[in-house]
Amino acid sequence: MWRVARFGGSKLCRSRRLLSTVIPGPCIVHKRGADILHDPWFNKDTGFPLTERDRLGLRGLLPPRVISFEHQYARFMESYRSLEKNTQGQPDGVVSLAKWRILNRLHDRNETLYYRVLIDNIKDFAPIIYTPTVGLVCQNYSGLFRRPRGMYFSAKDKGEMMSMIYNWPAQQVDMIVLTDGSRILGLGDLGVQGIGIPIGKLDMYVSAAGINPQRILPVMLDVGTNNQRLLEDRLYLGLRQPRLEGEEYLSIVDEFMEAVFTRWPKAIVQFEDFQMKWAFETLQRYRKRFCMFNDDIQGTAGVALAGLLGTVRAQGRPLADLIKQKIVVVGAGSAGLGVLTMAAQAASRMAGSNGVVEKNQFFLIDKDGLITKERKNLDPAAAPFAKDPSEIDGLREGASLIEVVKRVKPDVLLGLSGVGGIFNEEVLKLMRESDSKKPAIFAMSNPTMNAECTAADAFKYAGDNIVFASGSPFKNVHLGDGKIGYVNQANNMYLFPGIGLGALLSGARFITDGMLQAAAECLASYITDEDIQKGILYPSIRSIRHITAEVGAAVLRAAVAEELAEGHGDVGPRELLHMSKEETVEYVTSNMWFPVYSPLVHEK
Ligand SMILES: NC(=O)C1=CN([C@@H]2O[C@H](COP(=O)(O)OP(=O)(O)OC[C@H]3O[C@@H](n4cnc5c(N)ncnc54)[C@H](O)[C@@H]3O)[C@@H](O)[C@H]2O)C=CC1
Numbered sequence: 001m002w003r004v005a006r007f008g009g010s011k012l013c014r015s016r017r018l019l020s021t022v023i024p025g026p027c028i029v030h031k032r033g034a035d036i037l038h039d040p041w042f043n044k045d046t047g048f049p050l051t052e053r054d055r056l057g058l059r060g061l062l063p064p065r066v067i068s069f070e071h072q073y074a075r076f077m078e079s080y081r082s083l084e085k086n087t088q089g090q091p092d093g094v095v096s097l098a099k100w101r102i103l104n105r106l107h108d109r110n111e112t113l114y115y116r117v118l119i120d121n122i123k124d125f126a127p128i129i130y131t132p133t134v135g136l137v138c139q140n141y142s143g144l145f146r147r148p149r150g151m152y153f154s155a156k157d158k159g160e161m162m163s164m165i166y167n168w169p170a171q172q173v174d175m176i177v178l179t180d181g182s183r184i185l186g187l188g189d190l191g192v193q194g195i196g197i198p199i200g201k202l203d204m205y206v207s208a209a210g211i212n213p214q215r216i217l218p219v220m221l222d223v224g225t226n227n228q229r230l231l232e233d234r235l236y237l238g239l240r241q242p243r244l245e246g247e248e249y250l251s252i253v254d255e256f257m258e259a260v261f262t263r264w265p266k267a268i269v270q271f272e273d274f275q276m277k278w279a280f281e282t283l284q285r286y287r288k289r290f291c292m293f294n295d296d297i298q299g300t301a302g303v304a305l306a307g308l309l310g311t312v313r314a315q316g317r318p319l320a321d322l323i324k325q326k327i328v329v330v331g332a333g334s335a336g337l338g339v340l341t342m343a344a345q346a347a348s349r350m351a352g353s354n355g356v357v358e359k360n361q362f363f364l365i366d367k368d369g370l371i372t373k374e375r376k377n378l379d380p381a382a383a384p385f386a387k388d389p390s391e392i393d394g395l396r397e398g399a400s401l402i403e404v405v406k407r408v409k410p411d412v413l414l415g416l417s418g419v420g421g422i423f424n425e426e427v428l429k430l431m432r433e434s435d436s437k438k439p440a441i442f443a444m445s446n447p448t449m450n451a452e453c454t455a456a457d458a459f460k461y462a463g464d465n466i467v468f469a470s471g472s473p474f475k476n477v478h479l480g481d482g483k484i485g486y487v488n489q490a491n492n493m494y495l496f497p498g499i500g501l502g503a504l505l506s507g508a509r510f511i512t513d514g515m516l517q518a519a520a521e522c523l524a525s526y527i528t529d530e531d532i533q534k535g536i537l538y539p540s541i542r543s544i545r546h547i548t549a550e551v552g553a554a555v556l557r558a559a560v561a562e563e564l565a566e567g568h569g570d571v572g573p574r575e576l577l578h579m580s581k582e583e584t585v586e587y588v589t590s591n592m593w594f595p596v597y598s599p600l601v602h603e604k
């Protein structure tokens with residue numbers, strides 16, 4: 001039955017990949033002439049065939065020669081490569097922004113071509129449209145702004161959101177990424193300028209998960225900013241007022257969520273880069289009411305867990321030895337606490353206990369040092385990981401990172417602090433004393449300048465035998481004698497697209513811990529033992545579509561197992577239930593949008 005749905009005709013410009021051939025479905029367009037050329041979704045630039053130019057009133061509006069998609073693609077890549085050449089030697093930030101601009105201009109003009117170059121060159125372009133360059137773009141957003149992308153809801157829109165949501169031109173929205181701009185990467189409160197993050201994350205959704213770009217929606221919830229520099233910046237485009245707090249804040253988020261799910265009951269909302277207090281509060285508030293998740297807490301946790309399991313394998317130990325790993329987490333925010341919570345759940349499952357014993361192996365440090373039960377105003381979210389001073393011989397409340405690493409000799413040192421360089425030479429050298437033969441260093445904070453250490457320093461000071469991962473990309477390190485220090489990118493981009501896609505196709509109304517756990521386990525098992533032995537913990541981002549199909553299928557199957565799957569489109573819960581694992585992967589893959597020019601059919 002689901003086969004009919006997959007290959008049936010569609011009005012949605014859906015392209016189908018049949019074996020190696022992509023069959024473009026027809027696309028209904030309600031406009032004509034120049035209006036089409038100015039709509040990046042329909043625009044093919046010089047690629048409109050002559051018959052289509054006649055049908056759509058485009059004759060004479062374009063140079064006469066028809067250029068093929070492949071030729072347009074080659075032309076863009078040529079201009080990109082010559083930009084690379086011409087900017088050689090200029091500061092990194094200048095080069096990255098120039099690359100971002102050329103990609104952004106293509107995005108504004110021709111989405112089909114934009115997404116095709118993105119998909120085919122994801123390793124080169126992810127650092128531009130995503131971390132680290134997206135951080136620079138957010139920092140400079142008000143100056144870079146040329147035209148809006150996505151929707152902006154502000155504190156001034158209270159009471160209006162239910163009608164505003166209907167201003168969005170697309171009939172259907174599948175995936176929304178929402179931020180309030182309060183903690184953008186490790187760059188702090190960037191107010192309205194944080195909209196760059198939902199845009200970048202959704203570009204990853206299209207590239208990795210094949211979410212139809214006509215069905216994505218980046219959203220900024222502007223409730224003010226506490227960033228004094230922005231408040232005083234005459235170019236700043238957001239509300240010039242301090243952030244709303246308490247019930248006033250929550251009432252804005254409530255109103256937005258009600259509006260979204262009234263118009264699109266099947267949409268999925270990803271919360272992104274909210275400051276910690278609101279990240280946890282909104283997750284608790286909405287996760288049983290709406291289909292939503294918090295990427296920084298839950299997506300990051302799954303990616304880190306996969307990395308921790310990979311580390312255990314790299315040490316040549318059985319997975320169950322996760323419970324024996326001494327893990328020092330630096331940063332007790334939404335990401336750090338998310339990681340420890342998921343790691344504790346996994347360790348409990350492995351040990352068949354309630355997790356109490358396993359937590360003894362975890363050490364949590366924040367800006368005030370080691371967190372113990374003696375901490376004044378201990379955050380309830382951190383409390384389960386606070387050490388009992390009687391159990392940590394030689395350490396005290398607030399012990400420094402150096403003291404902790406020296407005493408604990410951890411197997412894993414994992415940074416989610418947002419503090420660039422905090423794993424300094426002294427800390428890294430202490431990791432040579434680790435009890436593990438293959439200690440792991442995860443410098444997960446973004447963007448690059450906020451990474452806890454560089455890859456080169458990690459190998460230089462902690463030794464050649466470490467496994468290393470960072471949140472933003474670094475180049476592999478040459479260790480001499482032809483040996484390579486492999487750099488992994490421990491970034492939630494490996495999971496959030498699959499979590500969203502799997503949840504969408506399952507039709508589940510909530511995203512459960514079981515679905516998230518399935519995503520993490522799928523990623524963990526993706527890597528072969530051969531790669532693990534080389535220190536490779538995550539697959540190449542070049543395979544991101546394939547990884548996402550597998551992760552999406554794992555999430556979907558978990559939803560089915562929990563009897564939450566209600567189906568999607570023509571594929572109901574019974575069909576989902578009867579799909580084998582391979583069929584589920586095939587089903588997920590066949591639902592991925594792929595950019596090809598569709599024949600345009602005009603309808604009034
Ligand atoms: N690689 C990835 O996939 C992800 C990376 N991140 C990164 O993690 C970082 C933190 O994100 P959140 O947890 O959401 O932020 P957050 O603001 O909620 O937490 C930051 C934590 O770091 C601690 N901290 C600050 N200065 C410190 C210091 N000198 N020593 C030790 N701890 C210190 C704070 O006390 C706080 O506990 C950001 O840079 C973000 O880019 C976040 C999510 C995913």
Ligand SMILES: CC(=O)C(=O)O
Nearest residue numbers: 185273296446491492
């Ligand atoms: C990757 C990501 O979500 C972050 O740095 O916040």
Ligand SMILES: [Mg+2]
Nearest residue numbers: 185272273296
């Ligand atoms: Mg984030």
